[in-house]
Amino acid sequence: MPVQVYSLYIFDRHTECIYSKQWFQPAAPAPSALPSTASDQHRPANGTDPAITAVEQPPPAKPRRNKGGDDAKLIFGTVFSLRNMVRKLGGDDDAFISFRTAQYKLHYYETPTNLRFALLTEPGALSMRNVLHQIYINLWVEYVVKNPLSPVEHKGGEGVRNEMFELGLDKFIRGLM
Amino acid sequence: MSASKAARSDLLNDGRIWKGRVDKVNAELVVLTYGTIVAQLCKDFDSDYLQVNKQLDKMGYNIGLRLIEDYLAKSNTMRRCSNFRETADMLAKVGFKIFLNITPMVTNWTSDNKQFSLVFEENPLADFVELPDDGRAQDELWYSNIFCGVLRGALEMVQMQVEAHFISDVLRGNDTTEMRVSLIRYIDDELPPEDD
Numbered sequence: 125m126p127v128q129v130y131s132l133y134i135f136d137r138h139t140e141c142i143y144s145k146q147w148f149q150p151a152a153p154a155p156s157a158l159p160s161t162a163s164d165q166h167r168p169a170n171g172t173d174p175a176i177t178a179v180e181q182p183p184p185a186k187p188r189r190n191k192g193g194d195d196a197k198l199i200f201g202t203v204f205s206l207r208n209m210v211r212k213l214g215g216d217d218d219a220f221i222s223f224r225t226a227q228y229k230l231h232y233y234e235t236p237t238n239l240r241f242a243l244l245t246e247p248g249a250l251s252m253r254n255v256l257h258q259i260y261i262n263l264w265v266e267y268v269v270k271n272p273l274s275p276v277e278h279k280g281g282e283g284v285r286n287e288m289f290e291l292g293l294d295k296f297i298r299g300l301m
Numbered sequence: 302m303s304a305s306k307a308a309r310s311d312l313l314n315d316g317r318i319w320k321g322r323v324d325k326v327n328a329e330l331v332v333l334t335y336g337t338i339v340a341q342l343c344k345d346f347d348s349d350y351l352q353v354n355k356q357l358d359k360m361g362y363n364i365g366l367r368l369i370e371d372y373l374a375k376s377n378t379m380r381r382c383s384n385f386r387e388t389a390d391m392l393a394k395v396g397f398k399i400f401l402n403i404t405p406m407v408t409n410w411t412s413d414n415k416q417f418s419l420v421f422e423e424n425p426l427a428d429f430v431e432l433p434d435d436g437r438a439q440d441e442l443w444y445s446n447i448f449c450g451v452l453r454g455a456l457e458m459v460q461m462q463v464e465a466h467f468i469s470d471v472l473r474g475n476d477t478t479e480m481r482v483s484l485i486r487y488i489d490d491e492l493p494p495e496d497d
Contacts, residue, residue, distance in 0.1 A: 137458075200493055204493060217380070238460070260374065264370070265374040270367070276363065276366045
């Protein structure tokens, strides 16, 4: 089943965002050609037709565009708190898997080495845990960790954005859509 | 090289799960490569064996920091060990098995479960090796000291600070090759920096 993937964030054990990539915006902004009155007309119909509201409703996520760094920080803060809360309530082996809003679903995956993956998809997506696990073992370990010239610590994302990883990741994600 | 990379991305595209595939490398190549490194270190440090031990440990540490990720990917156990005893077992029976095809024995636990020994019945690094006959190497050089560093680096990445050192080696004429591993502490998760 194809799934819309919006973006991926990777955080290292020092809580730094060492990789992020956008594919699509959640709820793409209305095309500029669309007269503003059109979207006003549709607003009362909010919730009855998701396809229309998704396109024409002024997207609440619009300001995120220019603030990639802030987004990453906010996302990390959120998933970190959720993970800690889940562990507190459910025991150390319990894992926070995903949360969903009207606009998107955030899938979370953490390795025992405290590498954290956060993937944003359309709200209706099924579990992407396996996808994130595959990204870790087939792309991260193969192309970033095993690259002998890439540093062990990826401060500022150093050594992550190599061609093999970028191409492999893009191919893999586009294969899902 | 490019053929294997292409095959790998095919696996990805098919959506098949890639696991259990372990590349093999000629054992003698490993023995000779490692031997050459130790010999070169002995030369570079003018047979200061304590320095050589230290350098081997350091090299192992840097290997361990990376190797742990490969271990997690290959062993397919994405779960954290529940205690240090389990860690020791996984290390011996899965880690050493995957990378060296040996299974050292886990033994001599202290009563607080924080210290154990790994006894190596076979040691693929030490085939064909004789320590230098200068009257000091037998007492000072820990030939396989790179293992200590690998364990230290790998366990540090999964939040365990350990100390590891050899206490006997058949190369020195001891009956067994034994490494002592002690858990110092579990490392806490790092917290995100406070916002201003």
